[in-house]
Amino acid sequence: MAQHNETGKKGEIAAQEMLLKKGYRIRHTNWIVGKLELDIVAEKDNTLVIVEVKTRDRLDYGNPWDAVSNAKIRKIVDATDHYIRIFDLNMEVRFDVVSVTKQGENYIPEHIEDAFYPPIW
Template sequence: MAEHNEFGKEGETAAADFLTEKGYSILHRNWRCGKKELDIVAKYNNELIVVEVKSRKDIRFGNPEEAVNDRKIRHIIASTDAYLRKFAIDLPVRFDIITVVGQEAPFQIEHIADAFYSPIW
């Protein structure tokens, strides 16, 4: 596996661990349905939390959250719709971003709750 893929997995693990420590229940990691994919799906305070994880070794080329553009948001929303239908979930949905920055653990982690909204819900 390519080095950047391994680093991305480390970032997602760090993000999931961070959420678990904060009391979130992780329902799925790297959930896939065809071409649709969600990094982390969690439950917290009777809400479904969809988390996009962005990992970077440094911020020389910008902050990680800047990579979550309109196209990516549309993809996340479509994937979330598929997830809700597949598991027949009727909960409010919140979209968060977790950024993971650093060469190795311990990483600098930032949790951006309500990072964006869907016009669907």
């Protein structure tokens, strides 16, 4: 596995562990529909929480959450729409980001709730 893929996978695991400790129930990880993917689909307090995970081992190019572009947000919202329809859900939806930085051998997650709102096209 390429180093950046391994870093990303370990970051996702750190994000999942943190969410579980905070009382979230993880419904799916790396959920794919067509060419779209949701990193983590979780649930807490009757709210569907869509979590985008960004991991960096260096901050030379900015913080991990800076990589959540408007184009990425549109893809996440589109995938979420598919998810809600496929599973016939009727609940509030929130979009979070978990920004993970590698410090030595440790992966440190930072949870940003309500990181973005769905854009209006």
